[in-house]
Amino acid sequence: HLYPQITRVAKYLPSNIVTNDDLSKIMDTSDEWITSRTGIKERRISQQESTADLATQVGLKLIEGIEIETIDFIIVATMTGDYGTPSTACLVQSNLGADQAFSLDVNAACSGFVFALSTAEKFLSSGKYQRGLVIGAETMSTMLNWEDRSTAVLFGDGAAGVLLENTSKEPRFIDELLRSDGTRGMALFAKKNLNNNPFKLPDKETSEGMKMDGKKIFDFALRDVSKNIIELLEKNPDFSKELDYCLAHQANSRILEAISKKTKIANEKFLSNVHFYGNTSAASVPLLLVDEIEKGTLVLGSHQKVIMTGYGAGLTWGSILLKL
Ligand code: ACO
Structure with a gap:
């Protein structure tokens, strides 16, 4: 198998x-x-x-x-x-x-x-x-x-x-914890389609790209994402003890520092490249993975233990424990 x-x-x-x-x-x-x-x-x-x-x-x-x-x-x-x-x-x-x-x-x-x-x-x-x-x-x-x-x-x-x-020959995907909360979805939204339907009543919101309540998103990242990481690691104590790195979504470095404090995982374990790319949404975690492999910090096949964490609009968040 x-x-x-x-x-x-x-x-x-x-x-x-x-x-x-x-x-x-x-x-x-x-x-x-x-x-x-x-x-x-x-x-x-x-x-x-x-x-x-x-x-x-x-x-x-x-x-x-x-x-x-x-x-x-x-x-x-x-x-x-x-x-x-x-x-x-x-x-x-x-x-x-x-x-x-x-x-x-x-x-x-x-x-x-x-x-x-x-x-x-x-x-x-x-x-x-x-x-x-x-x-x-x-x-x-x-x-x-x-x-x-x-x-x-x-x-x-x-x-x-x-x-x-x-x-x-052995499992690499050790555990995961994925979450969503649609009730808080409007903390960050972007309207998409212009609806030309001639029978339609006026829109409730106007269409003007993305809108974000920055403080709400910051609080969400701090509370829910930290809790997610802690829960998953507590469920997997052996993995947790040997955790090498955190590959968390690159929204901004203050969020990463705050999550590090809250989860009591050393800040050095939170890899980051937000400096160069800003927040690239769904591309951010794999971009970080590639950059760190290019630098030699991470090596495929090495059995390094990493936690991959995403969080964002939806609201959506979640983590995967992975042996590279
Ligand atoms: N340049 C200069 N001033 C600005 C800018 C800017 N680009 N943007 C906002 N301001 C002003 C505002 O108008 C406001 O001015 P006012 O006080 O006169 O009204 C002031 O700066 C707000 O400043 P702060 O309160 O210091 O801002 P804060 O510390 O809340 O930081 C930030 C804002 C960075 C957006 C913060 O809330 C944050 O990090 N939120 C998380 C949002 C995030 O990263 N979202 C990513 C998308 S979602 C995701 O990936 C999960």
Whole structure:
């Protein structure tokens, strides 16, 4: 019997770097404000590439040298898909020529990659499928209200993902705890479709990109996400004792520091690259995974013990305990 394992990773970022100083030229903000509150210094903003374009570049790297017919599924985690339909995953499938792969998107906002990875692991664990791509990809720049400095400075575009295969002799996915609370969903929302239905009554909200209650989201991250991590680790004391690193969603460094304090997990264990990309939503956890593998901090196949944690709109949050 073989178990699912991450065997490859890849990332792709739009080349256009936008620094805090660049933003301060087009809106009333400053490097000092953004850096001190978020740790973000720069982000990538796509000038032409769509979410599917970014995800496709990741997919191409993940399948290099692999027979494309052996890919059983493609899951893309995104909340900024190019179309209502087809899904971003179907666009990627077409671009890769992965004609044996069933494809679907997972929308769990900034928790998207963690939820998608959990979903993919279940497909593989069922024994029905052997190999799949899980990609987090976002063009947050298309969803932002660029007149709203309180959100526009926080986000960025990017994509990253993994090849997941039934190749491990021992379990790698040790445990997980996924959560949602739709009753608090309007703490962070973005209206999508312009409804031209001629019979329709006026909208309750106007459509103006993303709206966020920053304090509510900060409190949520602090309370619920910390509780989630503590609960899952307490359930797995042996894993917890040997925990090497936390790969938590990169929303901002103050949130990570606060979660570290609350969970009593050393701040050095919370890896971070928010400095370079801002909050890339569903792409943030896999981007961090790839960057740390490139740096040599994390090594696939090493049995390092990590916790992957996502949290975001929905509200959605959750963690997976993983042996690399
Ligand atoms: N530049 C300059 N000033 C700004 C900016 C900006 N970009 N944005 C807002 N301000 C002003 C506001 O207008 C406000 O001014 P006022 O006091 O005159 O009304 C003031 O700054 C607010 O400042 P603070 O109260 O110091 O802001 P706070 O410490 O709450 O930090 C922040 C705001 C960073 C958004 C914080 O609430 C936060 O981190 N929230 C979490 C949100 C988050 O990361 N969401 C990510 C998306 S969801 C997710 O991924 C889970």
